[in-house]
Amino acid sequence: MEILVLGLNHKTAPVEIREKLSIPAHKTQELLRTLEARRIFKERVLLSTCNRTEIYGVGDGGDEAILRTKEFLSEYAHLKISDFEDKLYVLRQPDSVEHLFSVASGLDSMVIGETEIIGQVKDAYFSAHENRQTGKVLNTLFQRSFKVAKNLRSQTEIGSGKVGVASVAVDLSEKIFSKLKGARVMVLGTGEMSTQVAKAMVSRGAYPLIVSSRHFDRAETLAASLGGEAVSYDDYESRIKDVDVILASTLAPKVLIHKEQVKRWMKIRREKPLFLIDIAVPRNIEAETGDLDDVYLYNIDDLQGIAEKNMAQRKSQLDECFRLVRGQTGHFMSWLVKEFSVSNEASL
Amino acid sequence: MVPENWLWIHIALLVTGLMCLLMAVISALLYLLQSAQIKSKHLGKIFLKLPSLDALDKLHFYYLSAGVIFFTSGLVSGIFWARDLKESSQILKDPMAILSFITCVIYWVILSLRASTLSRGQKIAAGTVLAFFLLVVTLMSSSFAPSGFHKGF
Numbered sequence: 473m474e475i476l477v478l479g480l481n482h483k484t485a486p487v488e489i490r491e492k493l494s495i496p497a498h499k500t501q502e503l504l505r506t507l508e509a510r511r512i513f514k515e516r517v518l519l520s521t522c523n524r525t526e527i528y529g530v531g532d533g534g535d536e537a538i539l540r541t542k543e544f545l546s547e548y549a550h551l552k553i554s555d556f557e558d559k560l561y562v563l564r565q566p567d568s569v570e571h572l573f574s575v576a577s578g579l580d581s582m583v584i585g586e587t588e589i590i591g592q593v594k595d596a597y598f599s600a601h602e603n604r605q606t607g608k609v610l611n612t613l614f615q616r617s618f619k620v621a622k623n624l625r626s627q628t629e630i631g632s633g634k635v636g637v638a639s640v641a642v643d644l645s646e647k648i649f650s651k652l653k654g655a656r657v658m659v660l661g662t663g664e665m666s667t668q669v670a671k672a673m674v675s676r677g678a679y680p681l682i683v684s685s686r687h688f689d690r691a692e693t694l695a696a697s698l699g700g701e702a703v704s705y706d707d708y709e710s711r712i713k714d715v716d717v718i719l720a721s722t723l724a725p726k727v728l729i730h731k732e733q734v735k736r737w738m739k740i741r742r743e744k745p746l747f748l749i750d751i752a753v754p755r756n757i758e759a760e761t762g763d764l765d766d767v768y769l770y771n772i773d774d775l776q777g778i779a780e781k782n783m784a785q786r787k788s789q790l791d792e793c794f795r796l797v798r799g800q801t802g803h804f805m806s807w808l809v810k811e812f813s814v815s816n817e818a819s820l
Numbered sequence: 821m822v823p824e825n826w827l828w829i830h831i832a833l834l835v836t837g838l839m840c841l842l843m844a845v846i847s848a849l850l851y852l853l854q855s856a857q858i859k860s861k862h863l864g865k866i867f868l869k870l871p872s873l874d875a876l877d878k879l880h881f882y883y884l885s886a887g888v889i890f891f892t893s894g895l896v897s898g899i900f901w902a903r904d905l906k907e908s909s910q911i912l913k914d915p916m917a918i919l920s921f922i923t924c925v926i927y928w929v930i931l932s933l934r935a936s937t938l939s940r941g942q943k944i945a946a947g948t949v950l951a952f953f954l955l956v957v958t959l960m961s962s963s964f965a966p967s968g969f970h971k972g973f
Contacts, residue, residue: 632868647858647867650874742937745873762859766941774861781863 473812474534475609477568478541478560479519479526482582485559492549493556495520497595503548504605512540515607517614519575519596521589523582528572530609538562565808569613570801576617577624578631579793585630585786590621608811613804620800627796630789633782637665637775638672640782641719641749645673648747648768649716653677658715660708661722662690665751665772667698669719674698682715684708686722712737717747720756729757734767749775826901833897837890838955841927844883845952848945851876855942877941881934884948888927895920919958926951 480493495503500518507516513529520526527545531537542560546553563571574580576593597614600606606614625631634640642652649655656679659670670681681700684707685691691702703711712718722728729748738746743766750757750771762769850870857867870876898917902908911917930947933939 633863644858647854647872648874650872743939743941743943744937745941765943766855768858770861778861778863 473514473530473532473609475565475568475613475808476513476529476531476537477526477563477571478529478538478545479524480556480559480561481524481526481580483580484561485556489551489556489559490523490525492551493525493545494522495525495548497599500596500599501603504600504603507541507544508605510540510544512544513537515610516605517596517600517610519593521592524575524580526575528568528610528613530607566801566805569804570797572613572617573620573797573800574794577621577793577797579624579790579797583635584783584790585632585635587625587631590618593617593621609808612807616800616804620797623800624793624796628789628792630786630793632785633778635779635783635786637751637772637779638669640775640778641669641770642672642676644768644770645678645717645747646676648745651677655679655716656682656714657717657719658682658684658708658711659694660684660705660718660720660728660756661724661752662687662694663721663723663751666719666721667694669749669751670694670698673717678717682708682711709733709737713740716745717749719749719751721751722756724752724756725754727756727758729761731758731761731764734761734764738764738767751775826897826904830894830897830901832894833890834894837887837892837894838959840883840887840890841952841955844880844887844948847876847880847883848948848952851880851945852942852949855945873941877945880945880948884927884931884934888924888931891927892924895924916958916962919954919961923951923954923958926954 480490482490485493495518497520500520504516504518507513507518507527507529513531513533515530517528518526519528527541529537529541533540542553542557545551545556545560549556571580572593576590578585578587578589581589593614597606597610601611634643645652645655652673653676655673657670657673659666659681662683662685670683674681681695681698682703683691683695683698683700684703684705685694686705688702688704691705695702718729720729734746734748745766745768748757748761748767748769750769753772755771757769757771759769759771761767851873853866854870854873854876857863857870858873871879895917899908899911902911930944930951933947934944
């Protein structure tokens, strides 16, 4: 009896192969039953995300089970085995155990330390469990993997800081205004990056947006898609009193917001803190504006710099994380050996 | 009321007020520290550990309000105590009492500006720090005062 994992991910396979082998959630149940009907493994879990497709199995078949799994994947993806075999990894215990612990902890993700993966691993496990595809080994293994992921986050800084420009901007806003719920965001210009940041802020509960652009129709479209109101570019200053965050990303080739102008705004706002995010290149907001009391100015390089620093911080934690994962793999393997030697003795 | 009772009320109110004003200055300093972190764009571990500016501002405001009210009540109870001792005229000769009234007025100005939202954020936090510095000088003044009620306290 051994634990195996067969799979491919963003490191081993290009998107053309990954998309063919990707398994949508609504098909998981059916495919698990097909694997069961073909007696491929005694226990099985299918994990499929946008970056990986993996089959975790427990059985005695060894090479035979591996070959039949490859045939199953080939059939499902309508690909020849030779088209994806070299991109497929096959790991046997204890490597398969260590791999699952790393995946669940976000150590194997494209964005190291991301947390979405733990939810996806849980969904994959619960789906298999509900369909009675798991037994003692995979139940224990997956539940252990959730604990390992949790422990890694509390014992290391693998999840510290945000690593995307939009989430860094949201994080900063929440360090100024507590919660974005109640904060009002004004978007000047309708560029892709400002849309992304605005979307992230709305998803965290920011009040309906105020969108202003020289192209009023574009402002209306963005306001309609994210919820909010469009304001003509000539009128945006009249709304400054109501806003807490200004996202500037117009294509104007010169500075649009000057220090003296913001100084006036601060008086009208009774010195309520103002967060200015200048994502435009060339910049839309005069750099010296950030010197004013209670005005916090960040440009695209500042946000990018924080994201990169946080990513470097996460990478610096990898050695410690893998050491902890190896330790946990050792504990799990001890349990597995003990459990099955007792079971075998009992069956004799 | 016997003068001794006024003395205990005076001490209790002032100690409570000073504790609140100490908490207010701590939250003001944390506000200034967090604000400086965000402005510097070099976000260290302190940035992650400290609460948001909004939360620190609210905390600062609550402690400042409570501190100013208790501190003022403490001063008023001190006046009653002096009156019962028939020593009211001595108040204006006591350096600590005079400095306390000045500090109290400054605290009321800061509190009024913040409560009316005429000013807030960094300026009010800095104001609280300066007022607390004056409060410390006030408390220490009894040690150096040549005369007055509080001499030696």
